[in-house]
Amino acid sequence: MHSVMQQPFKTAVLILVWGWLLFLVLAPNLLVVGASVMTRDPVSFLSLPLNLDAYRQLFDPLYLEVFLHSLYMAAMTTLVCLLIGYPFAWALSKVGKQRQLILIFLLIVPFWTNSLVRTYALKLILATNGLLNSALMSIGLIDEPLQLLYTEGAVIIGLVYLLLPFMILPLYSVFEDLKQELLLASHDLGAGRFSTFVHVIVPLTLPGVLAGVMLVLLPAMGLFFVPDILGGSRNLLVGNVIKNQFLDARNWPFGAAASIVLTVTMAFLMFAHRLSKRRIGEEGA
Amino acid sequence: MGMDSDLFCEGLVRRFGSNAAVDHVSLDVPAGTFFSILGPSGCGKTTLLRLLAGFDKPDEGDIHIRGQRMNDVPPNRRPVNMVFQHLALFPTMSVGDNIGYGLKRRKMPLAERRKRIARVLEQVGLPDLEHRNPQELSGGQRQRVALARCLVLEPTLLLLDEPLGALDLKLREQMKVELKHLQKQFGTTFVYITHDQSEAMVMSDQVAVMRDGRFDQVAPPEELYREPATPFVAGFVGDNNRLSGELVSVRDNLAELRLDDGVLVQGRVASDNLQAGHRAELYIRPESLVLSGDALSAGYSSMQAKVRTTLFDGANSRVEAETCGQPVYARLPQDGSAPRLSADSSIRLAWNPALARVFGADSL
Numbered sequence: 009m010h011s012v013m014q015q016p017f018k019t020a021v022l023i024l025v026w027g028w029l030l031f032l033v034l035a036p037n038l039l040v041v042g043a044s045v046m047t048r049d050p051v052s053f054l055s056l057p058l059n060l061d062a063y064r065q066l067f068d069p070l071y072l073e074v075f076l077h078s079l080y081m082a083a084m085t086t087l088v089c090l091l092i093g094y095p096f097a098w099a100l101s102k103v104g105k106q107r108q109l110i111l112i113f114l115l116i117v118p119f120w121t122n123s124l125v126r127t128y129a130l131k132l133i134l135a136t137n138g139l140l141n142s143a144l145m146s147i148g149l150i151d152e153p154l155q156l157l158y159t160e161g162a163v164i165i166g167l168v169y170l171l172l173p174f175m176i177l178p179l180y181s182v183f184e185d186l187k188q189e190l191l192l193a194s195h196d197l198g199a200g201r202f203s204t205f206v207h208v209i210v211p212l213t214l215p216g217v218l219a220g221v222m223l224v225l226l227p228a229m230g231l232f233f234v235p236d237i238l239g240g241s242r243n244l245l246v247g248n249v250i251k252n253q254f255l256d257a258r259n260w261p262f263g264a265a266a267s268i269v270l271t272v273t274m275a276f277l278m279f280a281h282r283l284s285k286r287r288i289g290e291e292g293a
Numbered sequence: 294m295g296m297d298s299d300l301f302c303e304g305l306v307r308r309f310g311s312n313a314a315v316d317h318v319s320l321d322v323p324a325g326t327f328f329s330i331l332g333p334s335g336c337g338k339t340t341l342l343r344l345l346a347g348f349d350k351p352d353e354g355d356i357h358i359r360g361q362r363m364n365d366v367p368p369n370r371r372p373v374n375m376v377f378q379h380l381a382l383f384p385t386m387s388v389g390d391n392i393g394y395g396l397k398r399r400k401m402p403l404a405e406r407r408k409r410i411a412r413v414l415e416q417v418g419l420p421d422l423e424h425r426n427p428q429e430l431s432g433g434q435r436q437r438v439a440l441a442r443c444l445v446l447e448p449t450l451l452l453l454d455e456p457l458g459a460l461d462l463k464l465r466e467q468m469k470v471e472l473k474h475l476q477k478q479f480g481t482t483f484v485y486i487t488h489d490q491s492e493a494m495v496m497s498d499q500v501a502v503m504r505d506g507r508f509d510q511v512a513p514p515e516e517l518y519r520e521p522a523t524p525f526v527a528g529f530v531g532d533n534n535r536l537s538g539e540l541v542s543v544r545d546n547l548a549e550l551r552l553d554d555g556v557l558v559q560g561r562v563a564s565d566n567l568q569a570g571h572r573a574e575l576y577i578r579p580e581s582l583v584l585s586g587d588a589l590s591a592g593y594s595s596m597q598a599k600v601r602t603t604l605f606d607g608a609n610s611r612v613e614a615e616t617c618g619q620p621v622y623a624r625l626p627q628d629g630s631a632p633r634l635s636a637d638s639s640i641r642l643a644w645n646p647a648l649a650r651v652f653g654a655d656s657l
């Protein structure tokens with residue numbers, strides 16, 4: 009009886025979802041794959057013949073170095089996010105329900121402002137005559153302004169600022185699920201606080217750590233506007249390389265090849281994450 | 294304090310705000326005893342257990358374990374282990390690692406640890422499960438792992454927080470018996486809390502019935518059943534019928550009551566606040582009620598009741614009748630001796646007054 013009513017709706021939803029995946033996900037990605045194996049053309053951007061030159065170019069030591077440096081900055085960003093996010097999420101799961109809502113709300117509020125705008129705001133704070141330097145000088149901690157902007161540190165600060173919530177939220181969710189009884193049991197069986205942390209809390213929150221790492225590490229390699237605004241010319245991310253190939257160097261095949269490699273790396277990491285989740289995460293039930 | 298007391302508490306009080314969850318509780322548990330604390334939810338039994346485990350501190354009173362004062366000893370240093378309500382097995386560790394967890398905290402060498410883990414698994418009837426994950430085990434197996442995890446540490450006292458609650462009925466019946474056997478086998482003193490009187494009755498050597506933060510009665514199960522000290526115990530432990538009326542007289546430890554329909558009935562005196570002319574309550578168990586045709590044994594009390602319905606349940610079959618507007622249950626023997634009863638027919642229920650207990654209506 010309901011099927012008559014449900015069927016058209018179901019069909020419409022399926023068409024919408026599949027259409028979306030086909031035209032807005034699969035097709036563009038196939039175009040990128042196609043572009044990556046074509047030849048650079050100054051007029052029409054792309055031309056035949058097909059070749060793998062773009063991929064070969066990726067192994068140029070210059071680009072390898074950019075990639076490694078990008079990975080390093082992303083890893084540092086992830087580490088800082090983890091060091092801040094882990095205790096924060098833990099505390100968040102401990103406070104009362106009312107305060108929890110307020111804190112989560114405050115965590116989400118910055119998303120209402122465009123991240124580009126927020127990065128420019130950060131620039132104002134870190135600049136030579138910016139808020140931070142003025143404040144430090146006025147309380148007499150330093151005599152001359154520090155060079156904060158256009159450093160590796162500035163890029164990492166910017167990335168941490170933008171990505172920290174993505175670390176906190178999955179961690180918060182595992183801490184919320186952490187059963188008090190397990191901690192009591194550990195204590196009861198003779199473990200002290202440190203032992204309980206290492207042997208019970210860390211393994212149980214590991215799925216959240218991995219999820220947070222995925223959500224921070226991967227975007228941290230692609231957020232090209234952060235180095236653009238805060239990092240100067242030396243602190244490039246993979247995202248910057250890709251953007252430059254498309255918009256400045258007009259080398260579409262190379263940009264496309266770099267995108268593909270980044271995408272495949274991410275897919276691989278996500279696959280590894282899924283595997284590890286199957287091993288530890290889902291057993292918690 | 295008894296010489297071989299494993300657990301001795303005196304005047305324990307734990308208040309939350311103005312409410313005393315544990316209100317001057319004293320107990321003395323001899324070594325090797327299966328001691329149960331039985332009470333409805335909210336009676337303070339969980340709070341009491343937390344005090345014993347060391348997760349909480351008493352506001353007043355002392356806890357002694359084998360003569361040592363434990364008040365300021367943290368849980369990880371008490372010779373006490375606990376089987377939690379939801380067992381609290383570590384999901385990230387194998388069965389063997391769960392059981393070895395406490396031994397490892399004591400820095401026991403690996404080889405010795407292995408030996409003990411294997412031995413305790415053998416003892417609880419789960420050999421060869423060492424490398425499995427707790428999630429792969431059945432409910433009953435998980436129970437036994439939780440027990441083994443504590444028993445391998447050879448605690449003076451094992452606390453159990455309603456661990457059978459999550460099992461289905463059949464398994465629960467089985468585990469009751471098994472727990473009792475394991476307790477005898479290990480000889481460890483068990484303190485078991487539960488709201489299920491059948492669990493407490495089947496397994497325990499001693500049962501404390503707890504209500505509103507206090508112990509109403511501490512006694513072996515049989516005594517609890519036969520000689521309930523308070524109306525609460527009479528009503529909470531096992532099924533019981535309550536008949537209220539006015540006390541007429543007390544003679545030779547026998548109290549006579551006039552029920553609201555004027556019938557005179559008798560029962561044993563169970564409280565010392567009985568006064569002629571005051572309200573009193575008579576408790577008589579369903580299996581003590583006899584359906585009598587006309588031949589009444591000498592000295593028996595009896596009353597008329599109207600049949601409401603019969604409840605067939607094999608050996609536990611009962612008839613639900615009504616007298617003075619109150620329901621009365623009587624056991625229906627299934628050996629062919631019980632008459633066929635139809636609704637609204639009148640029956641006579643009789644009992645030996647020695648099996649009934651009479652409390653003053655204001656005795657708490």
